[in-house]
Amino acid sequence: MNLPKSILVLVLLLAAGCSPNDKTSFIQCLAEHGIEIYGTEHCSSCRALSRSLGNSYPRLTSFECDPYAADSDYPLCAEKNITVLPTIILPNGERLSGKIRLETLAEKTGCELP
Numbered sequence: 001m002n003l004p005k006s007i008l009v010l011v012l013l014l015a016a017g018c019s020p021n022d023k024t025s026f027i028q029c030l031a032e033h034g035i036e037i038y039g040t041e042h043c044s045s046c047r048a049l050s051r052s053l054g055n056s057y058p059r060l061t062s063f064e065c066d067p068y069a070a071d072s073d074y075p076l077c078a079e080k081n082i083t084v085l086p087t088i089i090l091p092n093g094e095r096l097s098g099k100i101r102l103e104t105l106a107e108k109t110g111c112e113l114p
Contacts, residue, residue: 022114026102027056029111038077039086040066045099046086052102 039046
């Protein structure tokens with residue numbers, strides 16, 4: 001049986017328990033880089049970012065900027081002058097705000113997307 005290499009790799013990944021869309025290593029890399037995510041639960045772009053990062057999102061350092069939320073980090077958000085949500089602050093101080101593409105985040109951090 002002669003399978004194309006891409007199918008063979010996919011079969012091997014699935015047999016090893018790895019999903020081709022598993023972002024665990026990407027999230028781990030982002031966490032190691034020390035990115036900070038600022039947002040709110042009611043922000044649609046924040047929810048979209050969370051969904052695109054997947055189940056491993058809680059591994060990242062994130063801050064709730066809604067001043068009325070029970071777990072609010074609003075004083076920190078104000079201190080950091082967060083005015084657009086979501087905002088990601090990279091270790092070098094650069095900010096990514098608004099609708100953030102994972103490809104942009106990967107490019108800025110050097111972390112590889114699956």
